[in-house]
Every structure is written in C-alpha cells, then in structure tokens.
Amino acid sequence: MTLIKAENLDKIFKIYNQGEGIRGYLKSFISREYEEIHAVEDLDLDIGAGEIIGYIGANGAGKSTTVKMLTGILEPSSGKIEVGGRNPHKQRKKNAMNIGVVFGQKTQLWWDLPVKESFRLLKEIYEVSDEDYDERIDEFDEVLQLSDFWNQPVRKLSLGQKMRCELAASFLHHPKIVYLDEPTIGLDVAVKERIREFIKKMNREEDITVMLTTHDIDDIEDLCERIVVLDEGKKIYDGELDALVNRFTSRRMIMDVRNGEEFDLDLDGVKEIEKEDGHVEIVFDREIISASSLMREVLERYDVLDFQIKEPDIESVVKKIYNEGLEEE
Amino acid sequence: MNMKKYYAVARNAFKQATAYRLDAVTTFLSSVIFLTLYYAVWSAIDASGDIQGGLQQVMTYLVAGQIVSNAAFLQTEQFIGYRVRKGTIVNELKRPLGLMSHVYFHELGWVVFNTLTKALPIAALGVVFLNIPLPGLVNTAYFALSTFLAFNLVFLLAYANSMLVFWTKVDWSLRMTRNTVTNLFSGVLFPLYLLPAGLSDIFNVLPFRAMADAPIQIFTGQASGIQVLEIFGLQLFWIVIMFILAHLMWRKAKTRLTVQGG
Secondary structure: OEEEEEEEEEEEEEEEOOOOHHHHHHHHHHOOOEEEEEEEEEEEEEEEOOOEEEEEOOOOOOHHHHHHHHOOOOOOOEEEEEEOOEOOOOOHHHHHHOEEEEEOOOOOOOOOOEHHHHHHHHHHHOOOOHHHHHHHHHHHHHHHOHHHOOOOEHHHOOHHHHHHHHHHHHHOOOOOEEEEEOOOOOOOHHHHHHHHHHHHHHHHHHOOEEEEEOOOHHHHHHHOOEEEEEEOOEEEEEEEHHHHHHHHOOEEEEEEEOOHHHOOOOOOOEEEEEEEOOEEEEEEOOOOOOHHHHHHHHHHHOOEEEEEEEOOOHHHHHHHHHHHOOOOO | OOHHHHHHHHHHHHHHHHOOHHHHHHHHHHHHHHHHHHHHHHHHHHHHOOOOOHHHHHHHHHHHHHHHHHHOOOOHHHHHHHHHHHOOHHHHHOOOOOHHHHHHHHHHHHHHHHHHHHHHHHHHHHHHHHOOOOOOHHHHHHHHHHHHHHHHHHHHHHHHHHOOHHHHOOOHHHHHHHHHHHHHHHOOOOOHHHOOHHHHHHHHHOHHHHHOHHHHHHHHOOOOOHHHHHHHHHHHHHHHHHHHHHHHHHHHHHHHHHHHOO
8 A cells, every 4th residue: 555655846946155254145135046956856755554664775865855744844846746646745744643753863752841741742743642652661661761860851852862752752753654854863872772772662563654864784684574765866676685796796705726826717697807916806797697606607617616605785785875876887 | 513522622732741850940930030121121221310210110110021922922833843844743634623623722832831930939039139010800801811811922923924934844943033033022021011112103003012011001001991902902903903913824735745745
C-alpha cells in the first residue's frame, strides 16, 4: 500500500546575491540579482507502509528539502505530493498529527526545562491519552533509557541523550510515518546502536514507515532494505541496497604471483588488472565470472603464492556515489 | 481548536520564564529607576509651573504605564528570529499547530510571568512610595481586561514585525525599534493627556495609544462609564487591523521561507 507518493517533484530556491564590499551591498538594495538553485528536480517517490527507506546523497543533494516538502513545511515549486492521501502542505496540521519528524541537530526540546516537560507538551499537542502516554514512556524507557535523565533540564544533556529524547518524541503519538533527518550524526557507537535498535523495534511492532536520511554507512546497512540515492536534486537510484552494492562495486582478487610482471589474463568478466612487483589485483564482475572459476584459470597458468578476495562494501559504494555520482564503472 | 494544546504551550513558556528569574529582577529594577528619575523630573516641572492635573496624576499615569508595559513586554522578534536564523523554525512548523497561535500562547505564558514578577511589584511599589491611588474593584477588572487587550495588540504588532526577520536575519534591532516607537507614542514615556491639540490628533490616529494609554486611562479614572466601552472598542478595532496585518506578513514570510529554503 502506497503511503507516500511524489510525482515530478521540483523545488527551486532563489538565492539572492549580495555583491562584494560596500558598493555591492548598497547595490543589492536596488537591483536584486539572484540565482536559482534546483534543490530537487523531477523526483518521483513511491513508499509503502512499513518500509524503512534510506534516503542518501551528498551534502546539498536535496535530502532535507525533500523531507521538508513531504512534511508540508515547504511547498513544492511544482509536482504533486500525497502523504496518506493528503496534500501535506495544504493540510499541514492534519498531516502533522500522523507523522513524527526529527531534524538532527535542531532540537525541539525546551532548553531550560526538565525533559519530561517537553514530553508533556507533546502529549497535549498530539492528543495522546494519559494511559497511552504512561505506557509509551515506559516502553521507550526500556530501549532508550530515558529515566536516567528524565528530570534533568535539557541544557545539561549530552548530544546522545538529547537525540534519544528527540527520537522518542517523534514516535510518541503512534505516527504512521517518521522522518529522521540525520538522527545519528555526531553520536558514539553505543548510542547509535541503541537508536537503530529502537527504530527497528518501532518499525517491526507498529509497522511505522521510516524515512531516514543519513551519512552513516552502518545506519543504512543495518536498517534499510531499500534506498533512494539523490544526486544534485535528482534521483539516481531507487531499489534494494544489495543490488546497488553489486552493481557498483566489482570484486577484487588480490594475489602474489611468481613472475607477476608477465601476468596477463584475457577472460570475460575481467575488467582490469593492476600489477606491481609481483603483486596483482584483478577487478572482476561476479555476474560474468565467479571467483572460483577465475581462480581456477589463474592457477592453471601462474604460480600463485598468496591470494585474497575483497568483497564490495557499502562504504565504498556510498563514498563513490558522494564523490562522483552514480556512473557505472 | 483544542485549547488544551495551547494551554500546554503557555504553561511550558511560563515554566521556562521562571528559569530567567534574574531577568525579572533586573527589569523590575529598571522600572524602579525609571520611575525615580521621572519623579525627579516631573517634580521639577511641577515646581516651576502648573501641570495639568498636578504631579500626583502624572505619577499615577506613569506608574500605570509601567504596569501595563511590563505586563505586555514581549520579545517575539527574538523568539522567531532565533528560530529562523538557526533553522529550528521547522520544529514549530512540523507540529499540528498554527505558527501564530503557537507563538501567541507562548507569549501569553510570558505575560503571566511578567505580571506576577514585574507588573504587580511595581503596583505595590507605587502604592507604598508614591501614594498611587488604586482603582476600585470594577475599574480594576476593566483595567485588567484592557491590559489584556493591549497585550493582544502588542503581540500582533510584534508578530508582524518579527516576520521581517525572514528578510533582515536580525531580530534585536527590530524589537528595539518597535519598543522605542511604541513607548514614544503609547503613553509609556509621558502622559498623552498633556499633549497639545494638534499633536494629540496625530497620536490619536496611530495604533500605539491603544497599547498603553487606553488601560492607563481606566486605571487613573480619566475614563469612566461609556468612555470605558469606547476604549475597549478602540482597542478591538486596532486588534482587527493588526490581526490582518500580522496575517499578511506571515503569508508573505511563508513564501520567503519557501523560495529561499528553511
């Protein structure tokens, strides 16, 4: 069942140029020159209930802008969005009752008040009953251990503690969708793991759809089956994580070979051979030639002293995407 | 409209305000200094000639002005400006609340705090040290209502003004400008009844009078009977106008948010 649907979504920002120096500054009062930035371009999304979607891309790729449009905060320049059958911008408040949002590093907690006061306010805002609220907080406490700092003013909390609160806050009212914009940024490994465990639990037990933007490889690997990759506002990949990894990283066979300088291999599926002082690296495509048959071929011809196979990892895929977009090798 | 939601916002704002108790003390002290200074100045003027209504009436007017302006002292520009600059305004916009009502109830929480920690102590001070006569029970109620209307007006002006933050990115100077202009034209700085006729006409067509002079007149007893109703009418009139202005400003600011990014 489709829960979030976006068609031909476009978002153009105007960035006003302020000239250099005093002259430029004064000039900017009279003539308003601006550039148009295409933050999101012709984006289609179709996200079903209960999915965890990893929404990835380099800084400035348009991830946050998309989230702001899906949550109804920003109006698209053109295109159509439906979230649970509603236009989230036109019916922002109604839509807001059914969603939870965490904007990483932009805390919604009341700085000088104990944590619990921020939650009590959310309870009223999202019309959560007393009973449900107590149950919910107990449940969250088990995974996120909120009671450690429940009565402390927010300003005294660590970054990790604040993020645990933010996360709990976004799930408090049993939303259908939770948008998490960089929820693990700057956190230590233990907190990250706890947060992931929590997201998984919520998704599994309540079928809450989660859209996660992140730069954290482990977040993606641990949580997302499906990912959407954005590059300069355009969607460049939408599908299973595994397929992406297989598609964009070839495996490597690394060997030490006697008389390695003369090494040569002309086989289908072998893409590249790098040689250096008897050290040979073969880049090959697993879809065409398996590692075992490649090894067999090599062993028939050469004297191999040592070898290892390097598996593709998401990290290199993601790095590659961030650095150079999604061009095939 | 589910009032519980908004009550919760006001309650949290009040609790937050109590974290800044020291701020309340300093504001109160600045009011004391203001009144002491003005007492000296107006005594001198009184000694050198006739003031219409006498010194006592001037001081009653000024004390009432301090009560009103302290109760309705708002820093809406900072509230919104901080959020716009840091981008955390998205947190207000992601919630099932309207931004204007959200901010309104937040400020209402502050007004309750201001009234308890600043306005009421000033009233007590005025009674004890300056022999300010308090209005009767009915007039006190009218005064409270009129002060509440004044707060609404100050809020709407401050809200409209704070929408400029979307363009200027600075908030402090916006609030200072609004504060100075309001103080000057509203009666907080000097009694408006002392103005000569020509000047008085100018003050009459401006909205600021309804932000302080209106409740002050009820406090001092200058307005009574049907005049009190007229004062309420004037205040409501300006509230409607300011409400429309604030709404237009917010709509304009929203497009700004949307064309320039959060």
